[in-house]
Amino acid sequence: MTDLTIGQLAERAGVAPSALRFYESEGLIESSRTAGNQRRYARATLRRVAFIRSAQRVGLSLDEIQNALGSLPEGRNPTKADWARLSRSWRPRLDDQIERLERLRDNLDSCIGCGCLSLRTCALYNPGDVLAERGRGAVNLEPRTHRG
Amino acid sequence: MTDLTIGQLAERAGVAPSALRFYESEGLIESSRTAGNQRRYARATLRRVAFIRSAQRVGLSLDEIQNALGSLPEGRNPTKADWARLSRSWRPRLDDQIERLERLRDNLDSCIGCGCLSLRTCALYNPGDVLAERGRGAVNLEPRTHRG
DNA sequence: AGTTGACCTCAAGAGAACTTCAAGTTGCAT
DNA sequence: ATGCAACTTGAAGTTCTCTTGAGGTCAACT
Known part of the structure; x- marks a missing residue:
């Protein structure tokens, strides 16, 4: 009786109904059905x-989200333990992402400050100077990962 | 003479040659051509x-990146002023994104700590309690923006 | 001269995350 | 009971960011 229609859920969650159907098709959420x-x-x-x-x-x-949500129950409110699992698995990911962002922001700042922009010395392109020994032109802002 | 081939650039930048051609087609980078x-x-x-x-x-x-890069010169090293422009325009964006991430991380933590998970009171779903007055079920983690 | 590998273009394909459309059905107010 | 908005499905379309493939060229080596 406190159940929501797709339109109501869409409205309150701020997403389109089509997105909710899509999430359901992807197994991110579940629904029950009326007689009709x-x-x-x-x-x-x-x-x-x-x-x-x-x-x-x-x-x-x-x-990734589906994966994380796998540890949460549907249909009932997650318990403390449920959230604990989820948080544990996301924490490193979030920390990592935050660190990346801060590094980018701070490096932009320091580049402005120093004005160096040299390939070998600029922190933006050579964070932590890890590549400083690899001859000229070492450019590697991120660990090399393949996406898409 | 210090110019790079597409393969060399791809290698050093850690992206596929096809991606570089794509960036070029999108106007993000430029290249000159050999006789061949x-x-x-x-x-x-x-x-x-x-x-x-x-x-x-x-x-x-x-x-967005192309937009930001519009303020940087191609073919020569950007100057201090070039970077300053870029940084000024990105700073708020970066700060905002960082804040979002920290909020998510910390809210996950606090949810674990408090175990409340109530719609009205849980910080995760109701950051800053701004929606606490709007009756039950107020759920709005983010300002409503439409993407895609 | 032949072979090999890196390069070229253009077109099509891929996958992620949806949206749109068409044709039909349901739920609720009057 | 009637009407209309909100719902249903399935297929196809959209945007973004590339990758893959076909068919051909270029550069260097033997």
Whole structure:
């Protein structure tokens, strides 16, 4: 009886109904059905969707989010233990991302300050000077990962 | 004579040659051509590409990056003033993103600590309690923006 | 001269995250 | 009971960021 229609959930969560159907098709959320085959969402789904959006904002893919959400129950409110699991698994990821951002920001600043912009010495292109020994032109802002 | 081939640039920047051609087609980088029509990149392009990747990592689209790069010169090293422009325009964006991440991380933590998980009171879903007055079920982690 | 590997263009494909469309059905107010 | 907004499905379309493939060229080595 406190269940939400797809339109209500969409409205409150700030996403389109089509997105919710998509999330469901991807296994990120679940719904029950009325006699007439319309979706009904438990209230907890609202939180779940808010969480999904929030995680997307910080750069996680739906796959990763689904993975993390795997440890949360659907249909009922997550317990302390549920969240603890989730937090433990995300913490390093979040810390890492935060560090990256701070480094970029601070390096931009320091480049302005120093005006050096030399390949060998500029912190922006050569963070921590780890590559300083590798001859001229060492440019490697990030650990090499392949995405997409 | 210090110019780089597409393969060399790709190698050093840690991106595929196809990506470099794509960046060029999108106007993010430039190249000159040899008599035989092969691309040659100025050394400054290496920095430019490193910058592009770095910016992508923190969630900026190529469009936004192109925009920002519009203030940097190609073919020569950017000056202090060039970087200052760029940094000024990115700083708020970076700060904002960092804050988001920290909030998510800390809210996850506090949820574990308090175990409340109530819609009305949980910081994760109701940051700063701004929505506490709006009746039950107020869920709005982020300012509502439409993307994609 | 032949072979090899790196390069060229253009077109098509890929995957992520959705949206849009078409055609039909349901739920609720009057 | 009627009408209309909100819902249903499935397929196809969209945007972004590239990658892959086909068919051909260029540079260097033997």
